[in-house]
Amino acid sequence: MNVDTECDFGTLPVVAWVRVLEHLPLKDRYHASLVCSKVFEAFSHPSLWRSVTLTVEGGSGKFRSLHMVNIPQRNFHLVQKFGRMFHHITFSVSAPLDKSFGEWNTVLADNIKRFNASSLTFDVGGLKNIAKGGVMRTLTENIKPMVDLVRNSLYLKSLVIKSWPTFASSLNKADENVFQAAMDNDKIKNLTKLSIFDCVSVAWSERRPLLLPVDLTHKMVEHFKSLTHLALRSPMLSEDLIRCLSCGDRQRLQQLKISINYLPQNESFEIPQMRDSVWRDFTNHNTKVRVHVLVLSRVPHHSMEMFLRPSCPLYNIRFGEFVRCDKEFVAYLANTFTSSLETFEYYEEDGDFEQELISLVECSSQLCRLVYCGKISIKHVIHLAELRGAEWQVLHLARKNIYTVPKNANEPEIDGDTVIAKNSSGEYVLVNMLKFHEQTSITSNGKEEQNMIDRVSQKLGRKWFPDSDM
Template structure:
């Protein structure tokens, strides 16, 4: 490849192509796929690409990642790397969708970092703001050092200065009582005070859209506190909360005829049998019926983080809930009884079933799920499953799947159903090598010499169903 002036020439061996003749829109779309450092490396290859580097659309969606303190029991600093300072200073006025994430605890900003973030809050014209202000705070963290007021004020400034914001995501916030009780440092009070945020359409509070572990019992705003500002946000069509923040009063308020119709409600389920604040909220079916009647297009998405007993989960997910999607996170509980219950109650509404939990012996229930849920389009299952079950489910909805995902190392290539060849009264037996094994664990002692071939055959069938080369992860 040769770069000369504004020409970018590639010798393919047959003919030279001048990619510098590509229109600006093509180069901008290419740059949108690149990380910032790679985009900059590309921009310094020639003058034409350097000009494209400044295109406004490349700076409308920006993520600023910072590293805070590893613990809050000692004072530490949060610095913004110099390259980010320069980027914010030069392009901050173009930001429309901004994500600010601090890894670890919110710690003290240096003067330069505080100055540039304050300036950014004044010049950007945000339509979407996502704040992940450090790790979620628990009772254990309260005895550590809370952030300084000046550091909290940096984030509050983005709320105070917002005037066209439509989407606000607060993934985490330092919920120290000493800060939360001060009105000028309470981010939720800032939302109420800014009259221009009355037009907010989407509000997400402490929701996570990934499968990473989250604190099990973080300090959260109570349902009664949410009622101090949610009623004023009458244009909300999307609300995401954690289950301890939800109660009948909130759903009744969302059913009010003077509000916009709710289209999406996301519930992040955190449960603890030993903490009254983290019990599953008891919401009657009549309350759900009223909400659905007020918002006929409503869809509910649920993510289950902790191990919730089936009776408790059923208390929240009653048949009247228009459940569109359910996700079981890695440390949650998902068994055959739960899958069967979900199938029976939501066969007409469920579109996405996702399970990252370590689950086994649910092949029959999964096949039942796929056969009964006519609208199911996404199936992600990271537990143990038979290859024959994968093929059966894939072909059952041929041409309808949006996503199928299974883990290769969890695939069982044997076709026998739970060891039909095993005597139910046997506890110990000899295997083919003459070794004694526990009958209940016989599947873990088996070895399939044709495993790779069986998985390849399965992948070939699923590829034909999906319309592209598919393979397990």
């Protein structure tokens, strides 16, 4: 039987080409659409335009000024031709600007009523400029079209504000206050997802971001009673807001995400204290809610303990890349959230609380996802695998921080902030050098490393390796 090796891709149905184009970036998708009429037909399929990101690039770097504005020409064509198909729209501004967007503002204003967006995301913190005297401000004509889009939306169910120029002057202007615009639109009163300045990445974040005032945050949460997903930063929280989420006339919340911003000796960035009874009422009303916490800066353990009280349904806690965690707080987690905690992620390499980590896993019966970049011995790695076995969904440990020689139990513990300490001979040495000589990385002992990999893989029931990229 002769097999014809030639293939006429033009005979493929449109739905097949739609699937292919879904995996291409916009530029390549456009070039592919010029090949034949069948691909061009697929290029215009509504499903390809449900999600779109519209970007504006501003001045940044040594060779660009605040007066440079780059708006990709494709943005104009996309909005004018496919705007009615947009369901999930993201607006992104990459850098500070000091110039009107001109025609782009006109195009947005003319097409607002064509959008049928069910989800809007704004990452436009770059819409900030330095006026005379160093005062920060925004250009109203640049921000007004996006505010009007929220004010005139008909089907919006999700509003995500990753960044927004929240200067006092902006919040006092109706054409710049997207938060008030959302509350003024009765058509979106049944909003189900609200995210304000939520931080997703564990990488570095601003230490002193401009956030929404507590009273305005409370007003928004109180207004949108159908919320099932809410994400906020800790300085925007209060006991009154948690009580508001516990009211019987509200939809039951499914997820509460909190990004912890803390600055010592700064009242605006203190961790709010919560009474256990407030969390208990919150949990009694929102019976299936899960609280996710991302810690963006080092926080005294007693402040965290006064915030995350025993009745808080803590499900997931993550610490940023450069954020240390006190071993006392890990011990508190182990003793407090034994039945709710499922995820613990720690990305700081200088972590040194492996014994407390073992206790956390032993006590937390639901813990099945662990990411830990700190120091840990081979013995404890194997013990972690034995504690959960095949129940581990995620077990990521930094290869370079797994050591083979356990620390001398007779030597005193060294605080994480200590720079100089005595070694076993009574000599004063740098702490980092002392730790280096105490432990030997598995990277220098291939036999022990392979033995560990084999034993952990056996316990997990699948092939496992320590993470070399962490």
